[in-house]
Amino acid sequence: QPLFVDAASPVHLMHPLVDILGRALGALRPWGFDEGPARPGRPFQTVSGTLAGVPLTLRVQNQLDPGDRDNHALHWHRVSLGTEGGVLTLADTHGPVLWSPRLHVARDAGHHFVLDGPGTEPLERATTSVRGETGSFREVFTRLWPDALGLALDGMRAAVAERADPLAGAQYDLTVCRIWSALATRLGPPELVRPAPPRPLPVETLFPRETDAGAADTLSGGGSGARSTGPTAAREPGTSAPAPHPAGAGDSSPYDASAEFFDLVAAPHTATASAPAVAALLSAADLSYGPVADIGAGTGLLTEAVARARPDTEIFASEPATAMRAVLTSRVFGDPELRARVTVTADRAPELDLPDRLGAVLLCGVLGHLNPGERALLWRDLLPRLGPESPVVVELMGLERPVELAETRTATARAGRHTYSWWFSGAPDPGEPRAMRLHSTWRVHEDGAAAPVREVRDTHRWWPFGLSAVEGESGLRARLLDTRPGAPPLAVLTKSPSPDRHPAAHDSEAPR
Incomplete structure (x- = not known):
């Protein structure tokens, strides 16, 4: 049962935000907003109310460049849906989705946390789990958005072929528009801004990859007849990382070390x-x-x-x-x-x-x-x-070209008393401007141990295409x-x- 909704959006994306919230909650009614104008603020104004009977707090960047709307939004949709069992969060319009289970730890007679023994199994749960993958802005424009349009057109075509009632969803659509209109009234006209082009900050600047002094010892060159059956070998910064690749004859040593994983x-x-x-x-x-x-x-x-x-x-x-x-x-x-x-x-x-x-x-x-x-x-x-x-x-x-990929933990798995984690990074090859060096590190932790009991690394050359x-x-x-x-x-x-x-x-x- 939803207990609260916190959401944020630029003003020009409020209509799809209302639709996202309605579909997530399963309904829009009853809805309403507190009396009076939105609470002022720059760059965000705040509106409180209810949606589908659930308390709602909405922050809107009520600023607009009339000649270039999208490029000056500080971020797109961000939504947190709170429940008794945890909080479901949409980090961005394009994902991923985060699930943070509710924190609850039993206490003993001395009011101390009970961390071991029967009934403490829920403490093994991740504090936050990620569902879905992120992609590059190029993928959003060239794949995700066209696919979304195709999905909508396919739905319309199917409805026409099945002679579906065109008014069946009209009430919901009208309600979305009414809520959107009410929000616009509360917010008032957007502030017109014409800022200079922003300077987006790549993640590598915030989290530079630590130089591994020993990595040079495992560098190996040349091509390989290898194949990855995992996720992408290398992606633009901010996207999901690849699975490791088995190596070819000239690369076999590093992959022989990590093949078990x-x-x-x-x-x-x-x-x-x-x-x-x-x-x-x-x-x-x-x-x-x-x-x-x-x-x-x-x-x-x-x-x-x-x-x-x-x-x-x-x-x-x-x-x-x-x-x-x-x-x-x-x-x-x-x-x-x-x-x-x-x-x-x-x-x-x-x-x-x-x-x-x-x-x-x-x-x-x-x-x-x-x-x-x-x-x-x-x-x-x-x-x-x-x-x-x-x-x-x-x-x-x-x-399609060499890029810097900050080290990221991209997968975990558990077997017996061991937890396995895979960390991945990449960088342009200093000896070959058309190629990259991809680095994988596997760490094996035993239950309760902070330091890994084993750490396995491999590095190989990759030619983007x-x-x-x-x-x-x-x-x-x-x-x-x-x-x-x-x-x-x-x-x-x-x-x-x-x-x-x-x-x-x-x-x-x-x-x-």
């Missing part, structure tokens, strides 16, 4: 994002031309998903990193059905021993491990083996696949133009 991050991502998208594509594809090649197969998560989706297809899975390949081989040997159809090799891209004909190729998390010359060699080797309709799946890592670059290098035509929002984009490339290729999505990956 790989599936902690990769398995959930594969199950909810890459595996469903790739399985859906290959289920409908004609793979009679030849086997499937999974290049840089890692621990075999995606290999297994493809084998399940296409029980009629042979698969060649190459993985040069010894520790990663050990897990892959174990996965294949542990399943008689996989063992009959999956051939595991230690080949490193671009030097691959493949069949003369290939029905499909998977390059997920691989291309960034290869420098431009190695990528050219890979395409020269692959293209003659592809049939006219053979699809090539490429995982795009959401980054975009979809336009892949098309230019390969000469193939691309379209984006549907996958989980927030997951790394997947593209399918074919020799023949795709009739349902999405130009806007493609253009958003163009180099800038």
